[in-house]
Amino acid sequence: MKIGIIGTGKVARALGKALGRNRYHLMFGSRDPQKAKALGAEIEHYGEGGSIANAIHYGEVVVLAVPFKAIESIARATDNFQNKIVIDPTNPLIFASTMADLAIGHNTSAAEQVAKMLPGAKVVKAFNTAFAHHIEQGPYFGPNDASMFYCGDDEGAKKSVRKIIEDVGFEPVDAGPLTSARMLEPMAALLLRLSNGMGMGNEIAFKLLTR
Numbered sequence: 405m406k407i408g409i410i411g412t413g414k415v416a417r418a419l420g421k422a423l424g425r426n427r428y429h430l431m432f433g434s435r436d437p438q439k440a441k442a443l444g445a446e447i448e449h450y451g452e453g454g455s456i457a458n459a460i461h462y463g464e465v466v467v468l469a470v471p472f473k474a475i476e477s478i479a480r481a482t483d484n485f486q487n488k489i490v491i492d493p494t495n496p497l498i499f500a501s502t503m504a505d506l507a508i509g510h511n512t513s514a515a516e517q518v519a520k521m522l523p524g525a526k527v528v529k530a531f532n533t534a535f536a537h538h539i540e541q542g543p544y545f546g547p548n549d550a551s552m553f554y555c556g557d558d559e560g561a562k563k564s565v566r567k568i569i570e571d572v573g574f575e576p577v578d579a580g581p582l583t584s585a586r587m588l589e590p591m592a593a594l595l596l597r598l599s600n601g602m603g604m605g606n607e608i609a610f611k612l613l614t615r
């Protein structure tokens with residue numbers, strides 16, 4: 405499967421490395437195509453780099469590994485998201501203190517706003533509730549694999565994203581329709597409050613227990 409990853413930061417790199425190990429074909433897209441090419445060259449098997457438009461065009465799946473605030477300008481610049489599966493890992497966080505907060509929430513979510521900004525795209529919220537280094541290294545905590553919650557309104561798109569989540573090593577948890585992003589985005593704020601505000605450090609992750 406061909407995956408376009410927009411961004412060259414922590415999440416782009418982490419997902420790129422993890423997916424590269426699993427032999428996905430990747431193209432990174434950046435405002436600076438040279439940065440994207442350099443990151444593509446670090447990928448184990450099939451990594452390329454180019455402009456943001458190149459990565460969107462390339463991907464059957466496109467990952468928005470950018471700040472939430474950046475998506476509006478990306479959306480304005482292209483209508484190439486039609487029928488693409490779009491993974492939204494963004495968290496609309498405010499960092500006024502170590503107690504991370506949400507800029508929006510409760511009756512909407514970043515993911516729902518992304519879906520409005522990218523008409524025709526099949527948006528799936530995923531990879532927002534774990535730290536990038538656990539995405540890169542594998543989310544293995546002793547006998548447990550961390551859970552990765554995902555949600556969206558297109559069942560076919562969710563099936564593809566579930567497989568990606570499994571390949572990266574997380575236990576996938578289907579959280580239902582895209583409106584569930586209203587619950588998943590605050591989980592990222594909680595993770596950061598525990599990590600930074602409460603001093604638990606960054607070797608923590610969410611696990612859903614079942615029996």
Ligand SMILES: NC(=O)c1ccc[n+]([C@@H]2O[C@H](COP(=O)([O-])OP(=O)(O)OC[C@H]3O[C@@H](n4cnc5c(N)ncnc54)[C@H](OP(=O)(O)O)[C@@H]3O)[C@@H](O)[C@H]2O)c1
Pocket residue numbers: 410411412413414415416433434435436439440468469470471472473474477478493494495496497531532533534535536537
């Ligand atoms: N870090 C984590 O552990 C983590 C975990 C889960 C989810 N998230 C979420 O994932 C997203 C990415 O986080 P990150 O930690 O990877 O951030 P990051 O390291 O700051 O990287 C963000 C990337 O976005 C691109 N970018 C920034 N402004 C842009 C703009 N105006 N237009 C287009 N591209 C722009 C930049 O790439 P170029 O300079 O190459 O264009 C940059 O490398 C965020 O929404 C974050 O909330 C982060």
